[in-house]
Amino acid sequence: MSDLVALMSPIRRRLITAGLLHVVYALSALVPFVCVAELARALLGSTGAAPWTIVAIAAGALLVRFLAFGASGVISHFADADLQLHLRRRLAAKLSAVPLGWFTERNSGQVKKVLQDDVREMHHLVAHALLDLLAAAITPIAALAYLLWVDWRLTLVTLLPIPLFAAAFAVMMRGYGEQMRRWGEATARINAAVVEFVQGIAVVKTFGQTSRSHERFARAADDFADFFGAWVRPMLRLSGLSTALIAPPTMLLVTLAGGVVFTAQGWIQPVDVLPFVLVGVGLTAPFQLLDAGSMQLRQAAEAASRVAALLAEPVLPEPETPLKPDGARVEFRGVGFSYDGSTRVLEDIDLTLEPGTLTALVGPSGSGKSTLGRLLARFYDVGTGEVLVGGRNIKEIGSAELYRHVGFVFQDVQLLRASIADNIALGSPAAGRTDIEKVARAAQIHERIEQLPRGYDSVIGVDAHLSGGEMQRVSIARALLADAPILVLDEATAFADPESEAAIQDALSTLIAGRTVLVIAHRLHTITGADQIVVLDHGRVAEIGRQPELPAYVRQALR
Template structure:
């Protein structure tokens, strides 16, 4: 809780001055809002009392009440404007800061988080602070000032009657505190119960095809029903534990209960000659208004709690560790890539890579193979600095990649992902992402080379079609657009993450042709899962448990009878079985490297 409070305080720092002005204006507005009620009470006391100057005093009090109303209106509008302008400025400041920070964090930071988490911080959590800044803060100010000013005035009228008026408030607050404690006690259980419902719902939806295929729909539904029933039972128990104290608290804090206490207590004091009858009027007018602000204070505290939690999540993004940038960047002499004693750990304990030495010469294709978790993706993604090595170094042209300017690094290294991401902009903008200033002719030339021009031309608005609106692509088409993007970038080093993985058989040949065009004469480092795509690679590197266990050409590794040979034998056995007898495996014998004809 202290950390969340500190995070909220840090985030509010840029608008703290405006918020103080808004709170000050709201404070004066709340005081001015109490004045008319005090004026009515005093007017009654004047008109019901004795005195020759009653008329003058009555008009003076009326003028003060009317003036206070105008003052309250002006100050309330000023406070609202200040808080809303401050909120608008803060949202812009936070979002700009988050986008700027996200542009400087390692790309691996995104791999450890899904897009929903980032979206929640950038959009939802910033919105969650809006109500607290623009509304709840002012509501809490009024909810505090109004009762204080009212009680001060009532004490001035009669201290004993004030205690009688406050009795329901004290009792109600005690009961409400019990209710709040019970609710807070079970909030973690509530979060867990909701999490189980969400998990079972997502599990069912994501696996619905498999569930229906194997006739397990009833079982899958049953798991969700059980989670829903458990939540319903818990929630009912939770409500029952608080319903009585909350109901009694609401009754005691209601204006009717306070008015009843004022009337009953006042009657006793008036009949006992302890209080003048006319002095009962202020308590009847202001006493009933004491409870509503206090209840508003309780509800506003919930907004504050959510805002603190949201601020903590926003602060986590704003404080994400940036990718270190060289203060004095160096320029490589060429593009030769060298891994020297490279070590890397995700958690600082277990190493994903342990002492990798690897040389990548221009015009060569190096394939990384190995079982899942062997370190293939880690080794490849360290080259474009998705993360930095924890030991050793990676150099390009004799310069450590950490000493290169990031713009220079990305002009030299392109990464073609297995899971293609297209932004919701035009197709032309997606292709020109690496070169925003590229001409339309250059974009079209890249699309032609990537064998995707005809599909784009067939779209309603051609290259101006917006992805996700009037342009939707299959996996193979999206991969060819990604390849066109890399072709336009024309970097000397290409990292391929099984770039034809999602291509259907009909488009795979086109993806392979596009890859062949992309990688001609370049340094290619590819992650391979299908061994048939690497048989013509200049070098195959076999990884296991973060270390290189074998390397060489396909014939050399098969002849050694080691780890790669066993993987190749398993691959050949997997291609023997066919769903239709007599149908040959079209992939068998393919002599291409991820689509790179050798």
């Protein structure tokens, strides 16, 4: 709950204003019912109040109710819109500042849930639930005060169902916090399964694995249904019972029974039962809002905790006074790294990449090749040692400056849902169409782009549907335009067909010319021209040399 309060701090004053207006609305909504009861008592001579005065008060209360409700609704909805904008901007800023490796550890479904679903979940709280909860609390208190003024004894009789409702409700809510946590986790699993299923549908259909791919989503949905059923089923009877205890017919029955007894005993006049019939029957109606509002409050609190957790993620530290690299020489000095803080993925890596040379990283799966490449691109910060670019520790180089010097092309190509031109110009937004076409030609993708319905203005996923090899060449064109002097290549041809591989190799030949290149290699023929081959084994450098210089068993392993 503290996370929720902290997140709503930018709109606190407006929420207080809307809340005060809603209090006025709740009180003015009760006044006409009181006026009807008092008018009846006045007409029957039970009180000396002037009938037309009571009518005027009722009419004025209706007008105030309308104005207060409208004003509180407008203020709360505008406050909610501003809060959602504020939170999404903060989340976007946070996502742009976390280490790039943060994204490799999370799927898009989890990020989407926080950025979209959880922020939207807070809308119901800010724009509706908080005001409804306030009204649900104020209305019974005001009604109770009025009924106590009329007759405190009959008021106590009218309130008899409420303790029974409270007891049933308390039993029903036991363990609610834990269940809501499980609800959030189950929903996140469904979101992740849906996103992964949709993103991979083309591949799984191609290989006839649609049913297997669908199983994960179906299993997530079935698990959610089982959990929800096991949670809700025992609550249904209690929910029905508690609702029946404070339903208007029940309240009317209790009120009339008490009124008959009190009138028969001569304790009150028959006309004095009327306020309890008009106001007492609705005394418990707000409890229904309290029930629904409390659930929305808990859901919003859970959503707020996830939003706050993302906002609390550590960002990539930026130097106060960024330094600029002097050249394109890369050095790994005593580098060690662990993802979880205990299991070492890399240990004591000492390696130098001279300017203009190509260094190939090879080794068995899990040896740390991709991790080492990502450390150079500062997806993560090293645990021990340091990585130097141009004689400067990359921690002393600002991110913007670092990525002007270090570019990367990975197997998993990511293109934005934007035009081809915008995707290529991502690393150099000021580039003109001539420069974009020039690098596209060098990347062997210009002719394919020209075949698209709108050429370079075609939008990825709309009227530009590219193959994996074509997307890879677009990413190479992007890297060419960025013109970084240091490149990290995670075997860009690993999954390409022979024709695409040849085109990608030609594009890569253009890309790496004159640059310091670190290639994460999986196939021998892609590194035959490497200036040095570094063999990693269990996170350590096992051998360094050119292919003919490496031991026979290493050369055999590379085949």
